[in-house]
Amino acid sequence: MFDIPDLMRTAQDLARHSGARQTVIAQNIAQADTPGYRAQDLPPFHAQADRALAATRPTHLDAGARPAELTPRTDRSAPALSPNGNTVSLEGQMMQAAQTRQAHDMALSTYTSARAILRTAMGR
């Protein structure tokens, strides 16, 4: 029972991660014909078990910065360059979009059922 809020937080993190990844994918697709553009991706999602270094106050180091997990970086696994220097493959992006969609759906379903369990536990 006391694990439920943790579970909800993890689901929330996963939803946030897949939302950010969707944005990166949308950017890659939009730039699919821009000369010299390199495809980007986010690091894979890992549930953060320990939040020892969490910035809990605005004066903390890195408080306003985006976590590393949500910072896009150049996708090294992108296929070979096209003649104009672009590395976006639309097929690859579609695959990633499907994965992202699945992760997002999973996060929302987990959140919904965790909330239902919590409600039942509270007797409502």
Place this chain on the structure above:
Amino acid sequence: MSDLFASFALSASGMEAQARRLRHVSENIANADTPGYRRKTIDFRAEMDRDTGLSRVATGPVQLDPRELPRVYDPSHPLADEDGYHDGSGVDLMIEIADAREAGRSYEANLRAFDQTRQMTQGLLDLLRR
């Protein structure tokens, strides 16, 4: 959630750029037989938004193809010079149609991304309802 809203703008900028490209392609095709016409092209570039750190697609100004125009021999043509030649159109239909296909494919990919973002947003909003 704000990430998802940003990706709407990104997909929209992609669609806008592809639509503009398609417009110039159709202009070129329409002028495939116009004497002295040079094909118009636009270039795409990534434009970084400082606030979000994301890059939208921006289209550059219209450029005219600097290639030399083909010379057409037709002495009866009003534009013909004393040797009977006039400038033909610089449009190659094959290139234009390939370009149009590519633009259409990219437009559709952007539309898919837009639709998926919309569905994800909808999923989040549905959480509030139940």
